[in-house]
Amino acid sequence: MVDKVKSTSNKEIQEKASITSFYSVFITTFSAVFLAELGDKTQLATLLLTAQSGSPLVVFTGASLALICSSLVGVLFGRWLSQRMSTQQFNFMAGILMLGIGLLLGIQATHSLLNNLNIK
Numbered sequence: 370m371v372d373k374v375k376s377t378s379n380k381e382i383q384e385k386a387s388i389t390s391f392y393s394v395f396i397t398t399f400s401a402v403f404l405a406e407l408g409d410k411t412q413l414a415t416l417l418l419t420a421q422s423g424s425p426l427v428v429f430t431g432a433s434l435a436l437i438c439s440s441l442v443g444v445l446f447g448r449w450l451s452q453r454m455s456t457q458q459f460n461f462m463a464g465i466l467m468l469g470i471g472l473l474l475g476i477q478a479t480h481s482l483l484n485n486l487n488i489k
Contacts, residue, residue, distance in 0.1 A: 402440070411436070 375420045406412060419425045450459060 406436075 411432070415428055418432075419428045422428060454462070
């Protein structure tokens with residue numbers, strides 16, 4: 370009888386931990402994507418498309434489906450990568466990628482600024 374009570378409480382603990390983990394991952398993912406998407410080119414494009422078309426529901430549906438599809442690509446690629454490299458390797462590669470993107474954007478901004486200064 371005691372073993373049955375222990376196994377039941379262990380199952381309940383595991384279920385609660387699973388639910389907590391689900392909500393933690395869900396809230397973290399939602400917050401990160403929501404904040405990353407605020408004010409970016411995608412949001413500006415949907416704003417302009419809504420203003421031009423006058424069909425906010427159609428633009429919302431199209432933009433939502435596009436975000437879902439691009440997120441699916443990220444999830445599938447992330448899962449594939451997680452099976453082929455360690456977390457440390459993945460974090461290192463992500464850091465290198467972010468540094469590279471930052472450098473390229475900085476170089477482009479510098480060239481643009483210099484070109485604008487030379488024209489005026």
